Amino acid sequence: MTRGRYQGDGIGLVDDKGRVAIPSALRTTLAANAPKADGKTGGTIVIGAHQKNPCLIAYDPGYLDILAAQLDKREAENTAPDGEFDYNIKRAAASGEAVPFDGSGRFIMPAFPRFYAGIGEHAFFYGVLDYIEIWDPRTLIDTPDMPRVVKAMAQFHMAQKGIAL
Template sequence: MIDRVDYQGEGIGLVDDKGRCAIPASLRAALAANSPRADGKDGGSVIIGAHRSSPCLIGYDERYRTELKALAAQLQAAYLAKHGTHNPNILREIVQGEPVPFDGSGRFIMPAFARFRAKIGANAFFYGTFECFEIWDPRTLIESDVAEVMKDCARFHCQQKGIAL
């Protein structure tokens, strides 16, 4: 296990027509700590990809890839033991995502396919889940089978920004 700072916090980000959005400060601080730039400047790289089982995206740092590779190996070994063959979809689901740069204010451009897949429009709700953070379309989140506290959190942040759900 790699020693990393947990992703804790939440917030709503406005998404423009080009997919530009800002990572909330609490999550951005963890991201910067987990993948500091070699030159010591603010900003860096975040990997944005589809969540394996929920209709949202996940964001994480480069160092988390090691843990994802270990997870993929475990899942592949279990599948092989049970079925006697490999399942290429295990890797396809886990490694889906692409690194994108973010600046010192946390602004990044959400990959077009990822945004399309998660149905993210003009607003993106960010929610830290220790190892990574999730990015949701607020309406999709509220209609999904997730913890009520998370739904309430999204409702609260939308209300604070004057976003009608």
């Protein structure tokens, strides 16, 4: 099976229990990459802390093997002459919790990742081909190395909700 690539963006309203819906374009790819065995709509999404930025990374369970292979390669490339490697390579990227999403793309964002990313009542979803980033919109705008177009996307979606960033 060829993996679908995550492209698309959108804002989700997060309720007080942490429920949020994945935007449609991203949800379609997620469901195609990890179809439910019983053929029903919905599936599983893995949510964890991004290894560098103050946001979350989200992906289908099949991406875990790809991520592990990338980290194994990076670890091998950073092994010292005495055989020791940088243990933080995997530590920084290994967080993740698999949670179910329903046919409408709703899932409950796990508490620690939500806390880590500072996500309040809005979550900005952005497809980054292999995975999805989930940001607090204000944090994204305030992150210096984010591309201008991504910041503009978040500003646009928030303005559609009547909120200026």
